[in-house]
Amino acid sequence: MRDQILAETFVELADTLVDDFDVVDFLHQVSMRCVKVLGVAAIGILLTDQRGRLQVMAASSERSRLLELFQIQTNQGPCAEAFHTGRAIAVPDLAEAADRWPRFTSHALNEGFVATHALPMRLRATVIGTLNLFHTEKGLLPEETLRVAQALADVATIGLLQARAIRHHETLAEQLQTALNSRVIIEQAKGVVAERHGLGMDEAFDRLRGAARSGSRRLSELARAVVEGTGRV
Incomplete structure (x- = not known):
């Protein structure tokens, strides 16, 4: 196995x-x-x-x-x-x-x-x-x-x-910096989801990631929508 x-x-x-x-x-x-x-x-x-x-x-x-x-x-x-x-x-x-x-x-x-x-x-x-x-x-x-x-x-x-x-056209540093910026947005979205549903941070991330996958959306894209109030999880 x-x-x-x-x-x-x-x-x-x-x-x-x-x-x-x-x-x-x-x-x-x-x-x-x-x-x-x-x-x-x-x-x-x-x-x-x-x-x-x-x-x-x-x-x-x-x-x-x-x-x-x-x-x-x-x-x-x-x-x-x-x-x-x-x-x-x-x-x-x-x-x-x-x-x-x-x-x-x-x-x-x-x-x-x-x-x-x-x-x-x-x-x-x-x-x-x-x-x-x-x-x-x-x-x-x-x-x-x-x-x-x-x-x-x-x-x-x-x-x-x-x-x-x-x-x-992207250098590795640029690619990783973009990923880092996405990580910041995701952390903010975790906080929003955790506060909204009374969840721990691990549970909030799982919920956010699950919603992104089920909706065929990029995780960072959904996270930004949650932070900006245009998306709900």
Whole structure:
């Protein structure tokens, strides 16, 4: 069953050669599929904007999204280190990394995460972000699982670059900046939906994404309509 799910995941992540390719929705799909395939507690994805700064682009839960934001704000943590070095960073026990990243480890432990792996999203020498795995149990992932995780990160990276190739007038930085702008609108729409229906942020996002898919609309397009009051979810 796991092999079947893994095969389906790679096929889905490779299918980015479409006119209505949505970077934000694609990366959310990556995060949710990774949780299912790798058996980790949560996933976060960071990509660089036009100025070379890391930004949160997707997360499997609100807890992991906020933790990723905290890493960026404090400029410390395994994800930033994996990006700058281009190497995978494994932390089997975050409590033992308190001297290395004191503010990050304290925040992560408070959120219930006790171990992490940060994997670079790269193609050859080009690193465009990181795929970050968070765990609620101490220890390292098996080597086989880590190889699968890095393969998923690599396929996602190729998918993004492949999507850029069919829009050759855009640079990767411009494409990711557009996606970042969409992410901001989506976060605003999540807040509107959460307030309107009394939902948590994860539930609000699921509702927003489900409405976009059922209505064959881009997620960012529907989110903007919700924020502007011309669409309801």
